[in-house]
Amino acid sequence: VGERPNINAEYGDTDSSSKGLSEKKKSSSDHSVSVFERLNKEETKAVTVTEKVVENAKTSVNLVVIIGGLGVVCYLAYMVLSEFFSNVSPSSVFKMAMKKIMNDDRAQLILGDKMKGFGDPNSRTRKRLEHQPYMVGDTDYLRVVFHVEGSKRTGVVSVDLKKSKSGWKTRYIIINLDGFPPGKITIEDNRHETDAEDLPDIDYSDVSFSETESE
Numbered sequence: 001v002g003e004r005p006n007i008n009a010e011y012g013d014t015d016s017s018s019k020g021l022s023e024k025k026k027s028s029s030d031h032s033v034s035v036f037e038r039l040n041k042e043e044t045k046a047v048t049v050t051e052k053v054v055e056n057a058k059t060s061v062n063l064v065v066i067i068g069g070l071g072v073v074c075y076l077a078y079m080v081l082s083e084f085f086s087n088v089s090p091s092s093v094f095k096m097a098m099k100k101i102m103n104d105d106r107a108q109l110i111l112g113d114k115m116k117g118f119g120d121p122n123s124r125t126r127k128r129l130e131h132q133p134y135m136v137g138d139t140d141y142l143r144v145v146f147h148v149e150g151s152k153r154t155g156v157v158s159v160d161l162k163k164s165k166s167g168w169k170t171r172y173i174i175i176n177l178d179g180f181p182p183g184k185i186t187i188e189d190n191r192h193e194t195d196a197e198d199l200p201d202i203d204y205s206d207v208s209f210s211e212t213e214s215e
Helices: 007-011 014-085 090-102 105-111 191-198
Strands: 116-118 130-136 139-149 154-164 167-177 184-189
Touching (some): 090 139, 139 167
C-alpha cells in the first residue's frame, strides 16, 4: 500500500490560512473601529466647542442685561434721592407753577375754569413729569415740562429755574397753547434779572473820563 499523500503539505496548512484571514479581518475591524472612534471624538469635540461658544455668548448677554438693569436702578435711585433731599424737585416746581397759573387772570380767561395740570399724557397715571437738569458754565438749571387743561383750551407749560448764590430762582413760566389759534401765555419771565447775575461786576471807581469840548 502506498503512502497517503499529505494533503496539508500539498495544499498548505488550512488552519494557518484560516487563522491569517481571521487576523486580517480582526485587524481591519479594529482599524474601522479606531477610525469611527476618532471621527466620533472629533465630532464630540466640535459639539463641545460649539456648546462652549453658545454658553459664553449667553453669559455675555446675561452680563450685559444685568449691568444695564443695575444702571437703570442706580439712575432711578439717584433721581428719587435727589428729589427727596433737594428743596427743588419736579413735583415742587409743578405745584409752584400750577398755583401761579391758576391765580393768573389771563390764563383763566384763555384756558377757562376748572384748570388742572398733569404729566405725560401717554403714561398710565399721567403723573410722570418731564424734567431736565442742565448746566451752563458752572451754573445749575432745571427745566420742567407738563400739561395744563381748562374748560376752553389746553397747553404745554415750560418752567425754567436757575440756581444762584441765594438759591433757586424762576427764570420763566410759559404756556404754549394747543390747537388754533396758536399762542402763548407768559405767566412769569424773570430772565432779564436772573441772567443779569452772570454779568461780571465792573468797578468804575478807578476809571477816569476825559471831557471833550463840542465844537
